[in-house]
Amino acid sequence: MDKQIKRSSYDTFNAKSYLKKNYPVGPDGMPTSHEDWLQWLLNNLKDTFAGGKLSGERLLDVGTGPAIHNLISAARFFPNITCAEYCQENRKELEKWVRGEEDAFDWDPFIKYVCGLEGQSDWEARKVALRDAIQHVVFCDVREENPLGALNGGPYDVVSSIFTLCAVAMDKTDFDGIVSHVSHLVKPGGMLILVFDLEATHVSDGTVSRPHVFLEASDIRRAVRNSGFTDVNDDVCLVKSNEGLQWDGTGYIYLTARKCSE
Template sequence: METKAVKEKSLEDGRAAMAACYQGFDPAAYLQYNYTPPRADFCRRDSIVPWKLGCLHRAFTEEDITGGVLVDVGSGPTLYQVLSGCEVFERLVLTDFLEVNRRELRGWLQEQGKSSLDWTPYLQHVCKLEGRGVSAWSEKAARLRAVVSDVLPIDVHCPQPLAPGALPSPGADCLVSSFCLESVSPDLDAFTRALGHIGGLLRPGGHLLLIGALGESFYLGGPGVQIPVVPLDEAQVCGSLRESGYTLIRMEVYTLPPDMRVGVDDVSGIFFVKARKD
């Protein structure tokens, strides 16, 4: 029978191995692999990125997600996941484990700042979803820069993922997390525990918007940098949410068309979850 000490050592070894995989992560390459056509083709309804942006837009405009503080858990080098939420919340906290990703985010957040990807088409698309017209994209960019208060380090494998005092004592009103937990966890148990850990950042009754990969065992984080992923199915995601103290409100699933399978991962589908903390 596995002792507590042996189990904890195994968990620590798994976390260390995952952290080592990310040492070669290249934000610019990752953005090129996943956030340019065909996966980010705004002229196609079946392109991955427009699907994700549509899910987030609907969730943030259903009027049940309210409050003052939105936290993006594991932002990576991307901003698309908060383009709808920045209109609802007055304070937005971006987070990531890697300093290279936090540096990428801070670069864009500076006025006229630099980024490895032009986010203008994303801003324009979300403005169009909101009925504002693509010309409002610069206003949305200014809004996003104005409401982001912090870009903080995070470790979802720690019971307290953020530094003490980073959030108001009741917790955040809403969490967003995209392609983070399954790609930094060595196994399903670790994924479930991480869901519970980030739940500690959320006030009771607050909402979680979770986007993740289905059936994925690896992705490329840069040239020659293959990062392992926990292969998930829909039932496992739902079970982990229940076990971690969330009530599922809605799950949507996207299946990749053949031409979206571009060799940078082996993902077969993507899930979008809207859930509420019990």
């Protein structure tokens, strides 16, 4: 498929359908997910940010989509967060939540859940802190050598990207290039946090199915190391079944790595 065609397909991305499909809340008022993949992700993020290995104030989240769940733990430590996203519809959803608009997606159950993981009781204060921390919602294109263009603002202390780079890559070569582009946004000694689907060939937003590059864990580790990172650590979550899901992967990988100092 032509790269330009795949880019333009995100013009029709249905953010509200995606959120409703992928971030349901159970009868107990807490987030629920197939085989607890979301709980696995949020717990890993909690451990990363509370683990004492991160420093600085500026965090860039690449490909945020319409969701803020992966930034809840980050807001406890990083007061300056930039959300970078290609799709205009997703940027609009993010901005609605930051402004507190009535029709914004309700992330309160997710904030409560993460604060519970952390042993923090004042989830409303975290909600305020996260809204204050998200200082910029900007356009990015990870296929460009400088994904942020003129809005770069210099390298960041931490760069995260959750389920994005693999979804936009055409093939493994393209994926390697995308990881390299994103690596330029991390300062020397800074941290990269990545989450990917494993061995998937397609994924859906709940309305439209899109192709997905097939990646094994070894492909991802290699791409990160080749882009100038060391101290590469990961946690793999395998799913027993993806029946009924609009996705055909075998699991997920959560990876952290340190940018080599110059």
